[in-house]
Amino acid sequence: xxxxxxxxxxxxxxxxxxxxxxxxxxxxxxxxxxxxxxxxxxxxxxxxxxxxxxxxxxxxxxxxxxxxxxxxxxxxxxxxxxxxxxxxxxxxxxxxxxxxxxxxxxxxxxxxxxxxx
Amino acid sequence: xxxxxxxxxxxxxxxxxxxxxxxxxxxxxxxxxxxxxxxxxxxxxxxxxxxxxxxxxxxxxxxxxxxxxxxxxxxxxxxxxxxxxxxxxxxxxxxxxxxxxxxxxxxxxxxxxxxxx
Numbered sequence: 001x002x003x004x005x006x007x008x009x010x011x012x013x014x015x016x017x018x019x020x021x022x023x024x025x026x027x028x029x030x031x032x033x034x035x036x037x038x039x040x041x042x043x044x045x046x047x048x049x050x051x052x053x054x055x056x057x058x059x060x061x062x063x064x065x066x067x068x069x070x071x072x073x074x075x076x077x078x079x080x081x082x083x084x085x086x087x088x089x090x091x092x093x094x095x096x097x098x099x100x101x102x103x104x105x106x107x108x109x110x111x112x113x114x115x116x117x
Numbered sequence: 118x119x120x121x122x123x124x125x126x127x128x129x130x131x132x133x134x135x136x137x138x139x140x141x142x143x144x145x146x147x148x149x150x151x152x153x154x155x156x157x158x159x160x161x162x163x164x165x166x167x168x169x170x171x172x173x174x175x176x177x178x179x180x181x182x183x184x185x186x187x188x189x190x191x192x193x194x195x196x197x198x199x200x201x202x203x204x205x206x207x208x209x210x211x212x213x214x215x216x217x218x219x220x221x222x223x224x225x226x227x228x229x230x231x232x233x234x
């Protein structure tokens with residue numbers, strides 16, 4: 001059974017591939033103000049409760065990809081305490097995609113849960 | 118917005134990458150007898166209610182991969198009505214992996230749902 005952890009890690013990676021973008025877009029969809037990467041990571045960490053699902057390093061490429069796809073806008077601002085920060089906000093297009101992704105997530109989740117019981 | 122459907126399809130593909138293996142393993146975990154691919158596809162179709170999440174052609178490679186990983190055993194049996202059928206059953210190792218995947222799914226689902234609300 002020594003390679004079971006590997007199969008579980010692979011499964012978790014596959015689950016994350018879809019869900020990390022959804023979760024990031026949802027956080028920025030709720031945010032009252034633009035957020036920078038570290039802020040988002042901290043908010044995720046508070047919710048995930050040590051499960052380590054979202055590694056900080058994996059968030060940045062996802063944010064950049066979503067910005068490239070027009071779902072987010074970003075702006076660099078100087079910081080008093082360190083290097084400049086890139087702030088992200090959701091675009092109107094991002095809100096439309098978020099709504100569609102939520103529907104896809106709800107359907108898939110319900111289907112998987114129905115088949116698991 | 119003409120490319121939004123593409124972003125939704127990509128998201129759905131990513132979600133499916135993780136969940137199809139889980140769902141197939143769960144169906145075989147519940148099955149009282151070995152099942153062949155078409156039987157499994159019909160059972161999935163009945164539950165998914167036309168959403169088209171599980172295309173029959175995508176199930177066969179997943180079944181083969183899980184057999185190669187020792188999660189399933191298979192056996193070919195002749196059929197009166199057509200070509201021989203490959204019957205799959207879950208292995209003890211498959212049951213262990215199924216239990217671990219379910220835990221990973223439950224955790225991820227709850228986390229995503231918590232972040233979406």
